Amino acid sequence: MLKWNFRKSVWGLSACAIVLSATVHAQLPTLGDTSDMTSSAERKLGERVARELYRDPDYIEDPVIDEYVHGIWQRLLAGARARGELTAELDERFAWRVLLGKDRTINAFAVPGGWLGLHLGLISATVNRDELASVLAHELSHVTQRHISRLMSQQSRQTPWIIGAMILGALAAGKNGDAGNAVMAGGQALAIQSQLNFSRDMEREADRIGFGVLTQAGFQPQGFISMFDKLQQASRLNDNGSFPYLRTHPMNTERIADMQARQQLAPRTSAAPDMVHAMMAGRARVLSNPGVDALRSYLTEAETAPAGGTRARQAGALYAAALAASRMRDPANAERLAARLAPVVAGDGEAVRLQTLLAAEIALAAGDDARAVALASAPRTARSELVFSSQARIHSGRAAEAASRLQTWVAEHPGDAQAWQLLAGAYGAQGQQLRAVRAEAEARAAYLDYPAALDRFKAAQALARKGAGSADHIEASIIDTRTRQMESLAREQALER
Ligand SMILES: [Zn+2]
Numbered sequence: 001m002l003k004w005n006f007r008k009s010v011w012g013l014s015a016c017a018i019v020l021s022a023t024v025h026a027q028l029p030t031l032g033d034t035s036d037m038t039s040s041a042e043r044k045l046g047e048r049v050a051r052e053l054y055r056d057p058d059y060i061e062d063p064v065i066d067e068y069v070h071g072i073w074q075r076l077l078a079g080a081r082a083r084g085e086l087t088a089e090l091d092e093r094f095a096w097r098v099l100l101g102k103d104r105t106i107n108a109f110a111v112p113g114g115w116l117g118l119h120l121g122l123i124s125a126t127v128n129r130d131e132l133a134s135v136l137a138h139e140l141s142h143v144t145q146r147h148i149s150r151l152m153s154q155q156s157r158q159t160p161w162i163i164g165a166m167i168l169g170a171l172a173a174g175k176n177g178d179a180g181n182a183v184m185a186g187g188q189a190l191a192i193q194s195q196l197n198f199s200r201d202m203e204r205e206a207d208r209i210g211f212g213v214l215t216q217a218g219f220q221p222q223g224f225i226s227m228f229d230k231l232q233q234a235s236r237l238n239d240n241g242s243f244p245y246l247r248t249h250p251m252n253t254e255r256i257a258d259m260q261a262r263q264q265l266a267p268r269t270s271a272a273p274d275m276v277h278a279m280m281a282g283r284a285r286v287l288s289n290p291g292v293d294a295l296r297s298y299l300t301e302a303e304t305a306p307a308g309g310t311r312a313r314q315a316g317a318l319y320a321a322a323l324a325a326s327r328m329r330d331p332a333n334a335e336r337l338a339a340r341l342a343p344v345v346a347g348d349g350e351a352v353r354l355q356t357l358l359a360a361e362i363a364l365a366a367g368d369d370a371r372a373v374a375l376a377s378a379p380r381t382a383r384s385e386l387v388f389s390s391q392a393r394i395h396s397g398r399a400a401e402a403a404s405r406l407q408t409w410v411a412e413h414p415g416d417a418q419a420w421q422l423l424a425g426a427y428g429a430q431g432q433q434l435r436a437v438r439a440e441a442e443a444r445a446a447y448l449d450y451p452a453a454l455d456r457f458k459a460a461q462a463l464a465r466k467g468a469g470s471a472d473h474i475e476a477s478i479i480d481t482r483t484r485q486m487e488s489l490a491r492e493q494a495l496e497r
Helices: 022-026 039-055 063-082 088-093 120-124 129-144 147-153 160-173 189-196 200-216 221-236 244-248 253-263 275-288 292-304 311-327 331-345 349-365 369-375 383-395 399-412 417-429 433-446 450-465 473-495
Strands: 097-101 108-111 115-119
Touching (some): 039 088, 039 097, 039 108, 039 115, 039 147, 039 160, 063 097, 063 275, 063 349, 108 129, 115 120, 115 129, 120 129, 129 200, 129 221, 129 275, 147 200, 200 221, 200 253, 221 244, 221 253, 275 292, 275 311, 292 311, 311 331, 331 349, 349 369, 349 383, 369 383, 383 417, 399 417, 433 450, 433 473, 450 473
Antiparallel strands (some): 108 115
């Protein structure tokens, strides 16, 4: 039967991966229910898959890239709303979150319920934000067009547990293009892969709607076309290993013809490099290639970069080199490279901010907490600054300051797991055990792991009864309420099995 090892990384999955196993399907009675899966059923199924993505060792939480991608994603969502592609119901019910995987391969995929997976490899392979946005807009359109629910409805007699298991199996099977045999028993990988894909019509629709959403959101339509060219080129080279995206997005003649028609709307020009994007692509390269040899190669690249290169290219190379030096525990060199980056980015506000954040990160890694806090102290409301300055404050005996800022943040962003985790650290450093355990519980809940969250809420209840933080009546009453909510969520999750 189905013996898939879910602890293997699930990040390598094919783009647009929706699993419908032909083998399993054939064993089921085909009853005449053809209605689409409801949005709440799809959301619940998505939670199951997203919970595994969060637990996966390849899942990466990087405040800087998260914020960058989030900005692009929010613009696309606004574009989809403006065009009426994103209904109020789905807007409200789905998660609409992009999760990063540190895989170097080029891939992005939609998960039921509005989660999207994005490999760092895809960020580093794009030259500007328009190209990256074009892939996200395509995946977004699969979700808004309910392509997932249409495929899932064919499995409506199947239990959510089995469907979730099939999706996760397929995700693991796609890992680096060849891990399928190791992951799946019974050689089902191929059978499942072939059932994963959206239909050709769905792909064309996602191209068409995605193109509209992209331009509505103010991105350059050339991004769609140059990304398409890039994929087509890789397709000709048969570069399937590093382009898992191509396995689910074959460059068939209809898609190419559609794209040629679109070129009349957006004449082909060479993709304009974008300095901020080049820096984020450099960051993605470093984070997805943490080996010493790769890190050294970024240093060499920055030292030997031709002086005549574009500013964007110089900025990308220097950013990657400075971060690589910091990761190699060479703060002096990292600082020197970051300082060389400053005049290159001068005049571009967003790029200057990224350079300052990089300097803060380098100071933090070097243990210079005061400098890290100073560099990351404005603007206060931005998330990356909050993350770096909180880490520096917690390290340097200023946990109370960190806690008060993080508390304000989580009040407005209760689903921010990383902020809750930092807050737990800030409370712990001040000996506020009850609050620390509750913050940890909230982080588990934000990662959708309700049983683990419930364990911690119960531990917090026990602490409260023993009198820890005895004056903390408000906290204790919040803990009671949240424990009951978590009991019900954990029960619901267990019932779905
Ligand atoms: Zn697609």
